[in-house]
Amino acid sequence: MKKIAIRDSEYEPKKSRILRTKRMTATEKLFEIALPGGKSLDHEPGQFVEVSVFGVGEAPISVSSSPTKRGSFELCIRKVGRVTEALHRLEAGDDVGIRGPFGKGFSVRILEGNDLLFVAGGLGIVPLRSLINYVIDNRRDFGTVNILLGCKTPKDMLFNEEVDEWNKRLDVKLNCTVDKADPAWKGNVGLITSLIPGINLDPDRTFGVVVGPPIMYRFVIKELLAKKIPERQILVSLERHMKCGLGKCGHCQIENLYCCQDGPVFTYDKIKNLKGAL
Amino acid sequence: MQYALLKKDHLNDFISKLAQEQKVVAPVSRGFGQFSFEEVADASRIILKHIPTILPPKKYFMPQEETLLEYNLSEGQSMEAVVECQKMVLFGVHTCDLAGIQCLNIAFSERPKDFNYLIRKNKIAIVGLECNDYCDEYASCSLMDNHFPNGGYDLFFTDLGDFFIVHVNTQLGDELIEKTKVFERADKSHMDTLAKMREKKRGIFKNEVDIDHQELEPLFKKSQNSKVWDELNKRCVACANCTNVCPSCYCFDVTDELQLDLKHGKRYRRWDSCQNEGFAKVSGGESFREKRGERQKHRYYRKFLYPMAKFARFFCTGCGRCSRTCMAKINLKETIRSLITEKA
Incomplete structure (x- = not known):
């Protein structure tokens, strides 16, 4: 079938550079990452990004650094699946794809x-x-x-x-x-x-x-x-599998809410009556 | 409002003229009383009277598998977002499936917009086809108020014996008519025949379940802890047939695939289902809808409750496919009846 290139696709990650890594425990590693052109991620605390390792896949990871730190951001990643294992093999100087930030953080x-x-x-x-x-x-x-x-x-x-x-x-x-x-x-x-x-x-x-x-x-x-x-x-x-980050793919849904768009941060009164939220 | 007339003898000319220029897909027989939308070159294989096709026309709007990104790891991870699309005419879409396409349009045009879907959708011309009578006992299109045309098409055909009355709804529809030059003007007698058929149809189509359309949302609202879901828990085999054949189900999975040269690769999405056990599982191992009954309930709620709050529309079209295809004979109309009985 004919393929046409599209601009502004929500699925297109930004090629970003790992500036620094630090092993934290046997299973956790910290990554400092810069977006192209040193642009700020401009996230709210509690938001997450989708991290891509091309050829392997994409995983939702919460941003661990404060938005007051500008120019780069940090992700602390536990080695738990295919994508995160591949991420753990990466070092400073390697590239990853970043989409986001997504969701509602702590206001x-x-x-x-x-x-x-x-x-x-x-x-x-x-x-x-x-x-x-x-x-x-x-x-x-x-x-x-x-x-x-x-x-x-x-x-x-x-x-x-x-x-x-x-x-x-x-x-x-x-x-x-x-x-x-x-x-x-x-x-x-x-x-x-x-x-x-x-x-x-x-x-x-x-x-x-x-x-x-x-x-x-x-x-x-x-x-x-x-x-x-x-x-x-x-x-x-709340932790859910936020696959697309766009409120479409359905994996992260809690009743009528999409965790990736409506959350991941919720106030307790909004979710206390949702079956399966907690 | 503009109506045209197509003599049945000329249907073949219409289809074959279109097919010379672009892809035309239409319902054809697959044997065993089953039908599917397939590419056709003329009208010879098209079956006008058919039960809903195995897969809904969703497969053209949201292909079972579609590439989102292409990348090349050797060139410093260069990547490009792409959309796979093709100009085509979709012929013979029943009103239930037109409603299904509208549901998908709404879901994918909600921000953040899905341009893969939105670009592809506008390459497809839609020709609807009216059901003058019920297709079979699984349909609940009257309950869902989808048995009469509610828009969402470029042309709409109504079979009136020797001829079709064709509603020309859009400029694109008019262009198909101008291009093929096989249509005639519909006069008052033809319009009277259409009105008579519609009148007769009103007598045939009745609410398939004894509940008012407006009462469905409150029914599901108060059925959160219903025993009906426990019952479905015992019966559902989690095969995901119901969601695959559903015209308004659009959940998907995203996967990377690297070619054997380990340089070129693509990221694609493909249909997924909330009925699969791992669907709501997180990497820590927790699954948030572990029981099949919970997953069935989720499916029903995504049709009858959640979209009402979000889009003021039911996402069930009444096509009956989920019931027709269920290996455990879970029947949508019976489920609704059980909920009514329980709350009565």
């Missing part, structure tokens, strides 16, 4: 002036880091900042040096916990939900921002509601 305009409680489980720190660093870069525009981090073992902790930096700040409160400690671990042991009751917060002006594995949401949200945080002030980012 920083709504968060402005309010107290923030961040709850990140496992890989949840990856998209949340984008917002945390945005908040830190604009620190006086927000109220108190509480960060709760949890993961399986100390070896799985991501962005260790950066987390240490956050911890040293007088304007950020930070707590870490692991499911299973090792001898060197000095922090908490136990589920992330156990850290929530001890936090002193003003529910009316607190936004709970929760990102983690699907199983985590129900338990964390229960604790936040017990703290009297209103439903519309609980923000979650």
